[in-house]
Amino acid sequence: MAERDRAAAADAAMPVLEKPGHPHESAHLHVTGAARYADDLSEPEGMLHLAFGQSSQAHAKIVAMDLSAVRAAPGVFAVYTAADIPGANDVAPVAHDDPLLAEGAVLSHGQALFLVAATSRDAARRAARLGKIEYAPLPAAITAAQARAADSLIEPTQRMARGDALAALETAPHRLKGGFAMGGQDHFYLEGQIAVATPGEDGQVHLVSSTQHPSEVQHLVAHLLGLTSADVTVEVRRMGGAFGGKETQAALFAGAAALVAAKTGRPAKFRADRDDDMVMTGKRHPFDVAYEVGFDAQGKLLALDLFLSSPCGASVDLSPAINDRAMFHADNCYYLPDVLITSERLKTNTVSATAFRGFGGPQGMLAIERILDDVAAHLGRDPLDLRVANLYAPGRNETPYGMTVADNIAPEMIAHVRQSANYDARSKAIAAFNAQSPVIKRGIALTPVKFGISFTTTHLNQAGALIHVYADGSIQVNHGGTEMGQGVYVKVAQVVADVFGVPLASIRCTATRTDKVPNTSATAASSGADLNGMAAYNAAMTIRARLETFLARTFGCGEDAVRFTPEGVLAGDARMTFGELARRAHMGRISLSSTGFYATPDIAYDRAAHKGRPFYYFAYGVSVSEVAVDTLTGEHKVLAVDVLHDVGASLNPAIDKGQIEGGFVQGQGWLTTEELVWHADGRLLTHSPATYKIPTASDRPRRLSIELWDGQNVEPTINRSKAVGEPPFMLAISVFSALNRAVAAAAPQVRALPPLDAPATPEAILKAIAAHRRAAGGVHA
Structure with missing residues (x-):
């Protein structure tokens, strides 16, 4: 069956329903500290701990490496260089230009030169600093x-x-x-x-x-x-x-x-x-x-x-x-x-x-x-x-790039938010406030988002899944998506639960493993739920089709008389729990395991010409941000934010709203506080929480209103939903636009945009205010 036909079948089998806000599948483990991450795994006897020796040069030839002191350091078990790698010295995704350990030359400050294995992490880190490297500097x-x-x-x-x-x-x-x-x-x-x-x-x-x-x-x-x-x-x-x-x-x-x-x-x-x-x-x-x-x-x-x-x-x-x-x-x-x-x-x-x-x-x-x-x-x-x-x-x-925008809901969404956020009245009130406020200036902005969903490298738009139904009716789901806190596991579990008409508690999500689902794409491009949800749906539907045939034969009814409902499985006049059906099917020698596969249809892109349809659909959003700037210190506050975001027919509104809020605040950090500073010699100076400022709870807008757009995806995605991972990040552009308007209010007679760069740190804001006032011929510098 063609992928578009599969998607259409999924759409027909799964009518759009109001989904409850199921919690993240690991939420109870997160809050109790029982969720196991890689560092929580028990360390077996003999575990070695590793650290890299790093380059102190941004660009140089490696003349010599004396690692004798490293090898002699307490706790060191072994030290490795590029010469010890049995295969390809390469960890690059595409271009084969990222060596695991440098050979011949270094290309950036901090690049890995050698690898230390020791009996403890601290021993490895201390020893890694003892290498004596002779460089011949090159232009950087x-x-x-x-x-x-x-x-x-x-x-x-x-x-x-x-x-x-x-x-x-x-x-x-x-x-x-x-x-x-x-x-x-x-x-x-x-x-x-x-x-x-x-x-x-x-x-x-x-x-x-x-x-x-x-x-x-x-x-x-x-x-x-x-x-x-x-x-x-x-x-x-x-x-x-x-x-x-x-x-x-x-x-x-x-x-x-x-x-x-x-x-x-x-x-x-x-x-x-x-x-x-x-x-x-x-x-x-x-x-x-x-x-x-x-x-x-x-x-x-x-x-x-x-x-x-x-x-x-x-x-x-x-x-x-x-x-x-x-x-x-x-x-x-x-x-x-x-x-x-x-x-x-x-x-x-x-x-x-x-x-x-x-x-x-x-x-x-x-x-x-x-x-x-x-x-x-x-x-x-x-x-x-x-x-x-x-x-x-x-x-x-x-x-x-030649793609038709077939699902243009931006005008409707902008009109909705313009009215619901009272944009025009607030804009007039802010202008009046700025006219009488010499120090604090406010700004407001409404910006939209149209974000293309799909990997632009076409072959990456594929996913696989593996589903086992056990004889007691419990279901194990595995797929190529990775869980990084965004909730892809619970979304895919909901898809499978809907197919079989069982409660979410019946589904057990298992770790993503390359020996279960091979040749997967990265969980990226906001495509995790789209791709893996449809792959899991296809796997589940394969098993359900077998069960429908089995029930029709067993009870002498048509397959169209078989239904999977939350109240149980119906086959003509017969009714049973899903667990009873699973036991019957097992005794009847029916396969209760299946793989599933999905490839996004109707996308193609000619990179040489930069023409084609790289995206399956667009996700939209609109945000209004109001800010206040102290023109004496350059500090600012985000006072209020109104967000309307398009997730199609949401698979899980609670998860989606969490993603929207998190994405917005992370975008706000990019544009306001998170400044990377490099020394002239190539060293990263903002290399710790002490020197790099991410947003904190106090940076969150005082009022943050998030509303989901009431709509469906025009494309037959899983349950007519839309991706939510990346698009909300760009909603924060309204903060930067509002800051520009607030800074411009410091010299309103200038009909030009202030020279404000991002991130809009207090220093950047003060610099922009001074330049804007100079443009007005003022005395402030």
Whole structure:
């Protein structure tokens, strides 16, 4: 059956229902401390603990390594270098340019040089600092400007275009040039990077890894050790957060643990210290944005020449796809008639940037929202009026990459929130407040979100599942999705429970394992519930079809007379519990186990031309944020936030609302407090909770209202639901837009946007206020 037909069948079999807010399947374990993470597993006798010796240079040749003091240090069992790796010295996801241990040269500060295995974690960490490395320094590109001057790129500059933007700019009634910078972001997951490797018989290795991509870890470890994938089993029961930081980055630590286990025959654990974790693992990509925009007197965009430049770090990692997604989302909800989007991907001697919630989408989306704010400031108009005027509409519904926006609910959602949040009245009240308040300035903004759902690398849009029904009626569910706190396990369990008409308590979710469901894609791109939910549905329906045939034969009724309900299973006039049916079926020699598979239909993308349909559908959202800025200190408060978010027909409203709130606050942190600072020599200075500020409870808006849009997915996804992991992150752009308006109120006579970069730290806000006032000819500096 074609995948679209399978999806349609799922839609028919599972009518849209109001789903209860089932708690997270591990909630009771989380709150009691009984949930077991990798570091909670019992340590067997002989466990070795690991640490990396790290580079003190950003770019240099390795002339010599004297590790004698490391080997002689107390508790050290073994020390390994690249020469000790039996297979490929590679933990890169795509480009084979991320060695486990450096060979010949180092490309970033903190890069792994050698690996220490000791009897305790502290002993390993102390010994790792004793290596004596002789370097021959090489020119290092730490900043984007240095990389650009050296023509240092990870791949050729990419362009996406429609029409002739440069010609359209020449004829536009109004033209405006501008630019700004946005910083990166550390994932700051609660559970750091960790892997536990146990040697098996005949060279096999079992890994417990905190990873979003078990199959990739399996593949890389197999190549590292010169094994087949069948020799390596990777298991993930849960992660204490990930946010993209464990999609590729976990392979470094898993590879190290596997190498030691294979070499020594002893179990090995690598639990990274928080400082080392922050230094050695990738971040969200920072971006520099430059633009020239043409528009008419009403603020309708006529032409856009947009330049996106991103320092990608020392290796390729996932940067091509991340920067592609920034280009995909540079339109957000707006039709751009003549547009040229240029994307520069710079190679720098810093730790490679990597996947982070939104995967480049937030950066592209922030760019177009900033452009609309800039145009509104120059025209003296409310930015919301310009946003509404530029929305996709019939006849204006094709993206710059050639995909039709068929499900455009943004106009309806914006209108709803504009009224429900009382935007217009509040905006007038804020203007009146600012006119009489010399120090505190307020701002309000409404921004929408249109986020494409699917991996833009087409072959990744697939998933598998394995379901066992036991003779007592209990059900075990396994699939390729990994649980990082986002609730994918409970959502998939609900899908299976609905198929069989049983209570959720009948379902047991088991750890994601590569020996149960093979060749899985990462739990990423907001696709975990979409893909794995449908795969589990297909597996469950296979078993249910067997049971329907069995019951029809047993009770002499048609298969259409068999129904699975919460009150029991009906077969004609017969009624029984699901447990009784399972026992009957087992005695009747009916298979009660099945795999399931799903591949997203109707998506294809030509990357060379940057044209196609990379997304199955779009998820939408709207947020209104009100802020207050102290113009003397640069400090700000987010006073109130109203969110309306589109999750289709929600599989689990409680889980979805939690994701929306968490995503919003994390996005707020990216744009306001989370500042990455690098020393000129390439060292990360913000490498601990003492120097890097994530949002805390006090940063949460005083009033945060979250409402789910009452709608369904136009595409036949599982239960007509929509993805929820990444899209809410970009709702926080309204905070940054509101801050711009508050800063602009410090010199209201200037019809221009303040030069505020992200994150809008107190220092950045004060700098923007001073520049804005200088533009007004004021005396403040």
